[in-house]
Amino acid sequence: xxxxxxxxxxxxLISVSVSPGSCLSTPCVFxxxxxxxxxxxxxxxxxxxxxxxxxxxxxxxxxxxxxIQDTTQGGGAIGQKSPDADEDxxxxxxxxxxxxxxxEEAVTYLRIGSDHKTDPAEEELTIQTGRIRVxxxxxxxxxxxxxxxxxxxxxxITGLDTLVELEHLELYQNYVQRIxxxxxxxxxxxxxxxxNEIRKIEGLETLTELERLFLSANKIRKIENLEGQxxxxxxxxxxxxxxxxxxxxxxxxxxxLWLGKNKIETMKVPRLPKLExxxxxxxxxxxxxxxxxxxxxxxxxxxxxxxxxxxxxxxxGMVDTQKLxxxxxxxxxxxxxxxxxxxxxxxSLEELWMNDNQISTAGGLEGLEKFQKMKTxxxxxxxxxxxxxxxxxxxxxxxxxxxxxxxxxSLTTTFLIRESDPVELxxxxxxxxxxxxxxQTEEGAQASAPTPVPKMPSKPEEMEETRGGVEPxxxxxxxxxxxxVLGRAGAGGGSPISPAxxxxxxxxxxxxxxxxxxxxxxxxxxxxxxx
Numbered sequence: 001x002x003x004x005x006x007x008x009x010x011x012x013l014i015s016v017s018v019s020p021g022s023c024l025s026t027p028c029v030f031x032x033x034x035x036x037x038x039x040x041x042x043x044x045x046x047x048x049x050x051x052x053x054x055x056x057x058x059x060x061x062x063x064x065x066x067x068i069q070d071t072t073q074g075g076g077a078i079g080q081k082s083p084d085a086d087e088d089x090x091x092x093x094x095x096x097x098x099x100x101x102x103x104e105e106a107v108t109y110l111r112i113g114s115d116h117k118t119d120p121a122e123e124e125l126t127i128q129t130g131r132i133r134v135x136x137x138x139x140x141x142x143x144x145x146x147x148x149x150x151x152x153x154x155x156x157i158t159g160l161d162t163l164v165e166l167e168h169l170e171l172y173q174n175y176v177q178r179i180x181x182x183x184x185x186x187x188x189x190x191x192x193x194x195x196n197e198i199r200k201i202e203g204l205e206t207l208t209e210l211e212r213l214f215l216s217a218n219k220i221r222k223i224e225n226l227e228g229q230x231x232x233x234x235x236x237x238x239x240x241x242x243x244x245x246x247x248x249x250x251x252x253x254x255x256x257l258w259l260g261k262n263k264i265e266t267m268k269v270p271r272l273p274k275l276e277x278x279x280x281x282x283x284x285x286x287x288x289x290x291x292x293x294x295x296x297x298x299x300x301x302x303x304x305x306x307x308x309x310x311x312x313x314x315x316x317g318m319v320d321t322q323k324l325x326x327x328x329x330x331x332x333x334x335x336x337x338x339x340x341x342x343x344x345x346x347x348s349l350e351e352l353w354m355n356d357n358q359i360s361t362a363g364g365l366e367g368l369e370k371f372q373k374m375k376t377x378x379x380x381x382x383x384x385x386x387x388x389x390x391x392x393x394x395x396x397x398x399x400x401x402x403x404x405x406x407x408x409x410s411l412t413t414t415f416l417i418r419e420s421d422p423v424e425l426x427x428x429x430x431x432x433x434x435x436x437x438x439x440q441t442e443e444g445a446q447a448s449a450p451t452p453v454p455k456m457p458s459k460p461e462e463m464e465e466t467r468g469g470v471e472p473x474x475x476x477x478x479x480x481x482x483x484x485v486l487g488r489a490g491a492g493g494g495s496p497i498s499p500a501x502x503x504x505x506x507x508x509x510x511x512x513x514x515x516x517x518x519x520x521x522x523x524x525x526x527x528x529x530x531x
Contacts, residue, residue: 107131107153108131109131109132109133109134109153110130110131110132111132111134111136111137112127112132112134112135112136112137112138113136113137113138114137115130116130116132118137118138118140118141119141120140120141120142120143121143122141122143122144123143123144123145123146124144124145124146124147124148125138125141125144125146125147125148126146126147126148126149126150127148127149127150127152128148128149128150128151128152129150129151129152130149130152131152131153132149132152132153132154133152133153133154133155134154134156134158134159135149135154135157135158135159135160136158136159137159138159138160138162138163139161139162140162141162141163142162142163142164142165143165144163144165144166145165145166145167145168146166146167146168146170147160147163147166147168147169147170148168148170148172149170149171149174150170150171150172150173151172151173151174152173152174153174153175154171154174154175154176155174155175155176155177156176156177156178156180157171157176157178157179157180157181157182158181160181160182160184160185161181161184163185164184164185164186164187165187166185166187166188167187167188167189167190168188168189168190169182169185169188169190169191169192170190170191170192171192171193171196172192172193172194172195172214173194173195173196174195174196175196175197176193176196176197176198177196177197177198177199178198178200178202178203179193179198179200179201179202179203179204180202180203181203182203182204182207183203183205183206183207184206185207186206186207186208186209187209188207188209188210189209189210189211189212190210190211190212191204191207191210191212191213191214192212192214193214193215193218194214194215194216194217194218194236195216195217195218196217196218197218197219198215198218198219198220199218199219199220199221200220200221200222200224200225201215201220201222201223201224201225201226202225203225204225204226204228204229205225205227205228206228207228207229208228208229208230208231209231210229210231210232211231211232211233211234212232212233212234213229213232213234213235213236214236215236215237215240216236216237216238216239216240216258217238217239217240218239218240219240219241220237220240220241220242221240221241221242221243222242222244222246223237223242223244223245223246223247223248224246224247226247226248226251227247227250229251230250230251230252230253231253232251232253232254233253233254233255233256234254234255234256234258235248235251235254235256235257235258236256236258237258237259237262238258238259238260238261238262238279239260239261239262240261240262241262241263242259242262242263242264243262243263243264243265244264244265244266245259245264245266245268245269245270245280246270248269248270248272249270249271251272252272252273252274253274254272254274254275255274255275255276255277256275256276256277256278257269257272257275257277257278257279258277258279259278259279259280259283260279260280260281260282260283260305261281261282261283262282262283263283263284264280264283264284264285265283265284265285265286266285266287266289267280267285267287267288267289267291267292267306268289268291268292269291269292269295270295271291271294271295271296272295272296273296273297273300274296274297274300275295275296275300275301276296276300276301276302276303277301277302277303277304277305278292278295278301278303278304278305279303279305280292280305280306280309281305281306281307281308281309281331282307282308282309283309284309284310285306285309285310285311286309286310286311287311288311288312288314288315288318290318292304292306293318293319293320293323293324294320294323298322298323298325299322299323299324299325299326300326301323301324301326301327302326302327302328302329303327303328303329303330303331304327304329304330304331305329305331306331306332306335307331307332307333307334307335307353308333308334308335309334309335310335310336311332311335311336311337312335312336312337312338313337313338313339313341313342314337314341314342314343315342316341316342317342318342319342319343319345319346321345321346321347324345324346324348325348326348327346327348327349328348328349328350328351328373329349329350329351329352330343330346330349330351330352330353331353332352332353332354332357333353333354333355333356333357333378334355334356334357335356335357336357336358337354337357337358337359338357338358338359338360338364339359339363339364339365339366340354340364340365340366340367340368344366344367344368344370344371347370347371347372347373348373349371349373349374350373350374350375350376351374351375351376351377352371352374352376352377352378353377353378354377354378354379354382355378355379355380355381355382355407356380356381356382357382358382358383359379359382359383359384360382360383360384360387361384361387362384362388362395364382364384365379365384365395365396365399368396368399368400369399369400371400372400372402374400374402374403375402375403375404375405376403376404376405377396377400377403377405377406377407378406378407379392379396379406379407380407380408393406393407393409397411
């Protein structure tokens with residue numbers, strides 16, 4: 001196949017011919033400004049990248065191997081992607097700004113104050129997907145405490161000089177490249193700069209009141225310049241380029257540390273006495289380090305997320321039951337563990353994820369019965385599931401009789417009687433004579449009602465169904481007690497029974513009520529017992 005490339009600049013027309021072997025056999029003409037159209041050949045493993053600074057007089061030809069050749073400069077193949085291109089691609093291409101600027105002429109930007117009205121008396125201002133490029137016209141909003149400009153086109157943090165009362169600043173999903181011009185916001189408690197193009201943590205030295213800092217999905221390589229954030233309780237640095245957990249020793253108030261999807265190779269972390277949750281998911285961990293289990297004070301750590309690494313079985317003696325007595329959630333999915341091993345010492349666990357590992361036999365679950373507090377466990381997609389077949393979940397349930405969920409399967413079911421459930425489902429039972437109500441005679445005396453004689457079932461199947469029903473008390477409708485119990489429960493707000501169905505149930509008392517049979521009877525009898 002041929003490789004087709006049309007690069008159009010300054011509204012010039014370029015005709016591109018395609019070889020007969022391709023899917024396009026006629027010349028194509030493109031007329032757009034700043035547009036690059038590329039069709040990759042099957043022979044190329046990586047996409048070709050063409051610099052936007054290509055001289056206008058330069059032409060391209062397609063060689064026999066499908067690569068684009070530079071005929072004017074006499075060079076070889078253009079734009080072959082290097083192994084580190086995902087880290088420094090914008091620097092290597094010589095781009096001074098983000099790729100978003102390539103199409104900025106097609107975007108009509110809006111302005112704060114004119115297109116997006118503001119009120120000086122407001123304490124909160126949120127503009128989401130508002131096509132804002134510049135933070136401006138906020139000088140009069142001196143009472144503002146919360147400013148959120150989400151999913152806009154902001155490239156630089158400016159225009160906040162008078163917002164000294166600001167406590168919450170959120171510039172999530174923009175094009176910010178540097179943390180700057182916020183040093184005067186000393187009351188700031190929440191700062192969210194996630195999904196931007198920030199390369200370095202800086203400019204936060206004076207923000208000593210910060211409690212929550214979000215910097216995920218940027219291009220940060222190092223944890224640094226956070227010495228002033230001693231009150232920080234939550235730090236989110238996921239999806240960056242961090243290789244080492246460092247410079248956090250002073251954060252004695254930190255409770256949550258999120259470092260997933262980075263390039264961290266060692267599990268060693270500094271001691272953070274109040275840490276409750278730590279996540280190092282989707283990194284490059286291959287060996288265990290005991291510091292991860294001793295990261296906080298005894299009983300403080302509650303959630304530990306280490307999924308999608310290359311961790312094997314925990315070495316014996318590494319887990320201290322006393323230090324991890326507060327751990328309730330452990331995520332080890334997507335590793336190479338072959339057994340529970342040391343994990344069984346953490347008897348406080350309520351949720352355990354160990355799916356997508358290498359547990360191949362039931363022996364790998366030895367000690368599972370120790371988790372008496374376990375509510376949810378994931379073990380699917382281990383070789384054991386394939387080897388044991390349907391007996392896989394039965395084995396788990398036998399060891400954990402109080403378990404509520406195995407993988408995505410909930411083991412708890414709630415039965416509700418709804419108004420849509422017809423009373424006609426109650427059938428097949430021997431009818432009983434309804435006791436007659438006392439009647440007033442002409443002389444004013446009441447006639448006594450005859451004593452009802454219940455009809456006994458004559459067939460074996462009727463006897464079986466009767467045993468499954470709600471047995472009535474002597475001289476009373478089988479629905480009387482049920483309606484009363486559910487009615488009282490409904491009055492207290494605790495019954496799912498609708499008023500209309502209650503009337504149906506009560507109506508059976510005077511219309512020849514019949515007992516509930518089979519499964520329906522057992523369910524209602526169970527409901528009555530619980531009530």
